[in-house]
Amino acid sequence: MATHFINTIAAALTMACMGVAVPAAANTEVETAELLIKLLQVGRGVIPEHQATINDASKGDKGFTGDFLTAQVVERFRKATKIDLSRPSTVPQAPLFLAMVESEKEVIDEAQPVINKQGVGFKGIIPAVFARKSGERFYRKTGIRMKLTGIDYRYPGNRPDDFESEVLRIFSDTRHPKGQPYSKATMLDGKPVLRMMDPEYAATTCLGCHGNPKGERDITGAKQEGWHEGDLAGAISIVIPMR
């Protein structure tokens, strides 16, 4: 089995892009990568919908708990993928997916004192930070790396590595079909891995922080990047070790 897998990976090394026929074994990893990215995206998407409440200085208990988030994530993931994590016995990859949900829940549970603090407006609970912290927890649980990255990154830990820089360059090329992920079976630190990156683009909701005037400070105190709507914002990057 192990040898077979290595051969499969060797074959997969020649395939660069999604859409190209990939060997069956690598296919499973690609699907897992896509679904894990989806799980992180649906959780992250809950945050902006509650941003005004989270930032409400006049309110104490917001009811924005880890359990609330979990229910939202499971429901949105089911709608998007037809995979029902509330019935894990029906889902082959359930332990892995539930580890992601649990990571996201823990981030919101841990943030409760901050979220519920009266008298404070902006609290720094934002989608990108939520995604980063969830990714860090998920890595500790599973050994699967997941991060947000970008060419003009803010958080040092989000800095792209060589592979990520290369793929970000591909994404920023107008010839790359917008929104198409990039995946590759490759080696990292001498071990076979599947890497996938999913590009993200600036929406109008991002421009309050990442927009213009470039260099002017946003609500978080960081300098704005000068993005315009539709610009490549960055990517979610995932690294799945292969046996």
Ligand code: HEC
């Ligand atoms: C409230 C301000 C704010 C808004 C709105 C916002 N961001 Fe960010 N963004 C940040 C901050 C702060 C970070 C650094 C996060 C960290 O500490 O990990 C960041 C990080 C990122 C990163 C990771 C690379 C890096 O800079 O570290 C990407 C990609 C990103 N944002 C994209 C977006 C997109 C796309 C949107 C809109 C859908 C958006 N952001 C909306 C403040 C914001």
